[in-house]
Amino acid sequence: MEKRLIIAIDGYSSCGKSTFARSIAKELNYIFIDSGAMYRAVTLYCMRKKFIGNEGLNIAGVLSELKYIHIDFIFNPDINEYETFLNSENVETEIRSIEVTSHVSRISQIPEVRARMVEMQRQIGVYKGIVMDGRDIGTVVFPDADIKIFMTASVDIRAKRRHDEMKGRGIIIDFEEIKRSIIARDIADENRDISPLRRAEDAIVLDNSRMTVEEQMKWIKQIIEKKTW
Numbered sequence: 001m002e003k004r005l006i007i008a009i010d011g012y013s014s015c016g017k018s019t020f021a022r023s024i025a026k027e028l029n030y031i032f033i034d035s036g037a038m039y040r041a042v043t044l045y046c047m048r049k050k051f052i053g054n055e056g057l058n059i060a061g062v063l064s065e066l067k068y069i070h071i072d073f074i075f076n077p078d079i080n081e082y083e084t085f086l087n088s089e090n091v092e093t094e095i096r097s098i099e100v101t102s103h104v105s106r107i108s109q110i111p112e113v114r115a116r117m118v119e120m121q122r123q124i125g126v127y128k129g130i131v132m133d134g135r136d137i138g139t140v141v142f143p144d145a146d147i148k149i150f151m152t153a154s155v156d157i158r159a160k161r162r163h164d165e166m167k168g169r170g171i172i173i174d175f176e177e178i179k180r181s182i183i184a185r186d187i188a189d190e191n192r193d194i195s196p197l198r199r200a201e202d203a204i205v206l207d208n209s210r211m212t213v214e215e216q217m218k219w220i221k222q223i224i225e226k227k228t229w
Contacts, residue, residue, distance in 0.1 A: 003228045004030075004129040006144075008137035011151030012197070013185045014158035016208060017133040020151065020216055022081065025131040027217065028224070033073060033124055035134030035141070036104075037084040038117050040095035041071050043107045045086060052103050063112055071120065098166070098173055101181060105188040114194055135189055138200040146227055148203035149220070157209045158182055 007030070009021050018034050025032035046052045051061040073082040074090075083092040094100070107113055121141050124130060132141070138148035153161075159179040166173055189197040199205065204223065208216055 003146075004127075005146040005224070005227060006125055006128050006142050007131045007147045007149070007224075008142050008145035008200075008203075009131065009133040009149045009151060010135055010138050010197070010200070010203065011133075011149075011206075012153070012158065012182075013189070014162040014182055015151040015153045016161060016213070016216075017151050019213060020149075020208075020220075021131045021133040023213055023217055024220060024224075025082075026080070027221075028129075028131070031073075031124065031130045032082050033121060033130055033132040034082070034084065035117065035121060035132055035137060037073075037092075037095060038071050038120070039104050039108045039113070040100050041084055041086040041091055042066075042069055042113055042117070043100050043104045044091055044095050045069050046107060047099065047103065052106065057106055059110060062107070062110060066112060066116055069116075093169065096166075096169065097171070098177075098181065101185070105185060105192070109188075109192045109194055111194050135197045136195040138203050139198055140195045143200070147223060148200050149206050150199040150203040151206050151208060153207060153209040155179060155182060155186075 007024060009017050011017050018036070022032050024030070043052065045065070046062050049061060049065060051058040070087050072085045074085055076083050083090055084095060085091065118141050121132060125132065125142060134141070138145055156179070159175060159182055162178050162182065163175050206216065206219070
Protein backbone atom coordinates (compact mmCIF):
# COMPACT_ATOMS: atom_id res chain seq x y z
CA MET A 1 0.00 0.00 0.00
CA GLU A 2 1.27 3.46 -0.84
CA LYS A 3 2.41 5.44 2.17
CA ARG A 4 0.90 8.90 2.73
CA LEU A 5 3.43 11.59 3.51
CA ILE A 6 3.90 14.98 5.08
CA ILE A 7 5.97 17.07 2.69
CA ALA A 8 7.49 20.27 4.12
CA ILE A 9 8.77 22.96 1.77
CA ASP A 10 10.68 25.89 3.26
CA GLY A 11 12.73 28.66 1.73
CA TYR A 12 13.01 32.28 0.79
CA SER A 13 10.15 34.49 -0.40
CA SER A 14 9.23 34.46 -4.09
CA CYS A 15 11.10 31.21 -4.77
CA GLY A 16 7.96 29.66 -6.14
CA LYS A 17 7.36 27.54 -3.04
CA SER A 18 3.58 27.78 -3.32
CA THR A 19 3.53 26.94 -7.04
CA PHE A 20 5.81 23.96 -6.41
CA ALA A 21 3.81 22.79 -3.39
CA ARG A 22 0.51 23.12 -5.25
CA SER A 23 1.86 21.07 -8.14
CA ILE A 24 3.01 18.30 -5.79
CA ALA A 25 -0.35 18.29 -3.99
CA LYS A 26 -2.21 17.97 -7.28
CA GLU A 27 0.06 15.20 -8.48
CA LEU A 28 -0.45 13.18 -5.28
CA ASN A 29 -4.05 14.25 -4.60
CA TYR A 30 -2.87 15.71 -1.29
CA ILE A 31 -4.14 18.73 0.63
CA PHE A 32 -2.12 21.90 -0.03
CA ILE A 33 -1.66 24.24 2.92
CA ASP A 34 -0.07 27.62 2.21
CA SER A 35 1.25 28.63 5.65
CA GLY A 36 2.41 31.99 4.29
CA ALA A 37 -1.16 32.72 3.26
CA MET A 38 -2.24 32.13 6.85
CA TYR A 39 0.13 34.82 8.15
CA ARG A 40 -0.88 37.10 5.30
CA ALA A 41 -4.54 36.63 6.25
CA VAL A 42 -3.78 37.57 9.86
CA THR A 43 -1.87 40.61 8.58
CA LEU A 44 -4.81 41.67 6.41
CA TYR A 45 -7.16 41.33 9.37
CA CYS A 46 -4.86 43.49 11.50
CA MET A 47 -4.53 46.10 8.75
CA ARG A 48 -8.31 46.35 8.50
CA LYS A 49 -8.51 46.80 12.27
CA LYS A 50 -5.71 49.41 12.01
CA PHE A 51 -3.51 47.42 14.38
CA ILE A 52 -0.62 47.70 11.96
CA GLY A 53 0.51 50.40 9.53
CA ASN A 54 3.23 52.92 8.90
CA GLU A 55 2.65 54.39 12.34
CA GLY A 56 3.52 51.16 14.15
CA LEU A 57 2.13 47.94 15.55
CA ASN A 58 -0.54 47.59 18.24
CA ILE A 59 0.36 44.17 19.66
CA ALA A 60 -2.26 44.35 22.39
CA GLY A 61 -4.90 44.91 19.73
CA VAL A 62 -3.66 41.96 17.68
CA LEU A 63 -3.74 39.62 20.69
CA SER A 64 -7.20 40.77 21.72
CA GLU A 65 -8.61 39.78 18.29
CA LEU A 66 -6.57 36.65 17.59
CA LYS A 67 -9.30 34.29 18.80
CA TYR A 68 -11.71 35.81 16.27
CA ILE A 69 -9.48 34.99 13.30
CA HIS A 70 -10.41 31.81 11.45
CA ILE A 71 -8.57 30.68 8.34
CA ASP A 72 -9.65 27.96 5.93
CA PHE A 73 -8.41 26.61 2.61
CA ILE A 74 -11.29 25.77 0.31
CA PHE A 75 -10.90 24.02 -3.02
CA ASN A 76 -12.27 25.95 -5.98
CA PRO A 77 -13.07 23.45 -8.77
CA ASP A 78 -13.43 26.26 -11.31
CA ILE A 79 -9.73 27.05 -11.11
CA ASN A 80 -8.60 23.70 -9.67
CA GLU A 81 -6.89 25.46 -6.74
CA TYR A 82 -7.21 25.91 -2.99
CA GLU A 83 -8.06 29.48 -1.99
CA THR A 84 -7.57 31.29 1.32
CA PHE A 85 -10.64 32.29 3.32
CA LEU A 86 -10.52 34.69 6.26
CA ASN A 87 -13.63 34.39 8.42
CA SER A 88 -15.54 32.92 5.45
CA GLU A 89 -14.36 35.67 3.04
CA ASN A 90 -12.23 34.80 0.02
CA VAL A 91 -9.11 36.96 0.43
CA GLU A 92 -6.79 35.08 -1.93
CA THR A 93 -6.09 38.14 -4.10
CA GLU A 94 -6.04 40.77 -1.37
CA ILE A 95 -3.44 38.99 0.78
CA ARG A 96 -0.95 39.09 -2.11
CA SER A 97 -0.80 42.90 -2.21
CA ILE A 98 2.46 44.78 -1.65
CA GLU A 99 0.92 46.42 1.46
CA VAL A 100 0.30 43.05 3.11
CA THR A 101 3.75 41.87 2.01
CA SER A 102 5.41 44.87 3.65
CA HIS A 103 3.80 44.17 7.05
CA VAL A 104 3.59 40.37 7.24
CA SER A 105 7.03 39.86 8.81
CA ARG A 106 6.12 41.97 11.84
CA ILE A 107 2.90 40.07 12.39
CA SER A 108 4.64 36.70 11.97
CA GLN A 109 7.16 37.62 14.67
CA ILE A 110 4.49 37.81 17.37
CA PRO A 111 4.87 34.58 19.42
CA GLU A 112 1.15 34.22 20.11
CA VAL A 113 0.32 34.53 16.42
CA ARG A 114 2.87 31.89 15.49
CA ALA A 115 1.68 29.56 18.23
CA ARG A 116 -1.90 29.78 16.99
CA MET A 117 -0.90 29.22 13.35
CA VAL A 118 1.29 26.23 14.24
CA GLU A 119 -1.58 24.72 16.22
CA MET A 120 -3.90 25.05 13.22
CA GLN A 121 -1.30 23.64 10.83
CA ARG A 122 -0.64 20.58 12.98
CA GLN A 123 -4.36 19.89 13.25
CA ILE A 124 -4.61 19.84 9.47
CA GLY A 125 -1.65 17.45 9.20
CA VAL A 126 -2.87 14.83 11.68
CA TYR A 127 -3.83 12.35 8.96
CA LYS A 128 -0.87 13.14 6.69
CA GLY A 129 -1.34 13.39 2.94
CA ILE A 130 -0.43 17.09 2.96
CA VAL A 131 2.03 19.44 1.33
CA MET A 132 2.81 22.58 3.32
CA ASP A 133 5.12 25.43 2.41
CA GLY A 134 6.48 28.24 4.52
CA ARG A 135 9.62 29.20 6.41
CA ASP A 136 9.58 26.97 9.49
CA ILE A 137 7.60 23.91 8.39
CA GLY A 138 10.49 21.44 8.48
CA THR A 139 12.15 23.00 11.53
CA VAL A 140 9.19 23.86 13.80
CA VAL A 141 5.76 22.82 12.53
CA PHE A 142 6.63 19.32 11.28
CA PRO A 143 10.20 18.50 12.37
CA ASP A 144 9.43 14.83 11.62
CA ALA A 145 8.11 15.47 8.11
CA ASP A 146 8.75 12.62 5.68
CA ILE A 147 10.29 14.89 3.06
CA LYS A 148 11.85 18.31 3.67
CA ILE A 149 12.82 20.65 0.85
CA PHE A 150 14.62 23.99 1.26
CA MET A 151 14.14 26.25 -1.76
CA THR A 152 16.31 29.13 -2.84
CA ALA A 153 16.96 31.29 -5.91
CA SER A 154 18.81 34.49 -6.75
CA VAL A 155 17.27 37.80 -5.62
CA ASP A 156 16.95 39.09 -9.20
CA ILE A 157 15.16 35.92 -10.33
CA ARG A 158 12.79 36.09 -7.36
CA ALA A 159 12.05 39.77 -7.97
CA LYS A 160 11.26 39.08 -11.63
CA ARG A 161 8.91 36.24 -10.70
CA ARG A 162 7.12 38.43 -8.18
CA HIS A 163 6.92 41.31 -10.68
CA ASP A 164 5.45 39.02 -13.36
CA GLU A 165 2.94 37.56 -10.88
CA MET A 166 1.69 40.98 -9.81
CA LYS A 167 1.56 42.21 -13.40
CA GLY A 168 -0.58 39.19 -14.21
CA ARG A 169 -2.95 40.25 -11.45
CA GLY A 170 -3.18 43.74 -12.95
CA ILE A 171 -0.98 45.31 -10.23
CA ILE A 172 1.64 47.68 -11.62
CA ILE A 173 4.67 48.22 -9.39
CA ASP A 174 8.33 49.15 -9.92
CA PHE A 175 10.74 46.20 -10.20
CA GLU A 176 13.31 47.80 -7.89
CA GLU A 177 10.67 48.33 -5.22
CA ILE A 178 9.83 44.64 -5.34
CA LYS A 179 13.53 43.74 -5.14
CA ARG A 180 14.03 45.97 -2.09
CA SER A 181 10.96 44.41 -0.46
CA ILE A 182 12.32 40.89 -1.04
CA ILE A 183 15.74 41.75 0.38
CA ALA A 184 14.15 43.32 3.45
CA ARG A 185 11.94 40.27 3.88
CA ASP A 186 14.95 37.95 3.72
CA ILE A 187 16.76 39.91 6.42
CA ALA A 188 13.68 39.98 8.64
CA ASP A 189 13.00 36.25 8.17
CA GLU A 190 16.57 35.21 8.92
CA ASN A 191 16.95 37.41 11.98
CA ARG A 192 13.61 37.19 13.76
CA ASP A 193 13.70 35.89 17.32
CA ILE A 194 10.87 33.37 16.85
CA SER A 195 11.39 30.54 14.36
CA PRO A 196 13.92 32.27 12.07
CA LEU A 197 14.28 30.99 8.53
CA ARG A 198 16.72 28.09 8.65
CA ARG A 199 17.43 25.04 6.58
CA ALA A 200 16.62 21.88 8.53
CA GLU A 201 19.66 19.62 8.81
CA ASP A 202 17.93 16.85 6.90
CA ALA A 203 16.37 19.11 4.24
CA ILE A 204 17.29 18.76 0.57
CA VAL A 205 18.28 22.06 -1.07
CA LEU A 206 16.56 23.01 -4.32
CA ASP A 207 18.01 26.03 -6.13
CA ASN A 208 15.41 26.61 -8.83
CA SER A 209 16.87 29.79 -10.32
CA ARG A 210 17.13 28.14 -13.74
CA MET A 211 14.50 25.42 -13.40
CA THR A 212 10.98 25.27 -14.78
CA VAL A 213 8.13 23.90 -12.69
CA GLU A 214 8.17 20.80 -14.90
CA GLU A 215 11.86 20.22 -14.18
CA GLN A 216 11.26 20.69 -10.46
CA MET A 217 8.41 18.15 -10.56
CA LYS A 218 10.60 15.57 -12.29
CA TRP A 219 13.20 16.12 -9.56
CA ILE A 220 10.75 15.76 -6.64
CA LYS A 221 9.00 12.69 -8.11
CA GLN A 222 12.22 10.72 -7.81
CA ILE A 223 12.45 11.66 -4.12
CA ILE A 224 8.80 10.83 -3.44
CA GLU A 225 9.05 7.43 -5.12
CA LYS A 226 11.81 6.41 -2.73
CA LYS A 227 9.63 7.37 0.26
CA THR A 228 6.29 5.89 -0.72
CA TRP A 229 7.25 2.33 -1.52
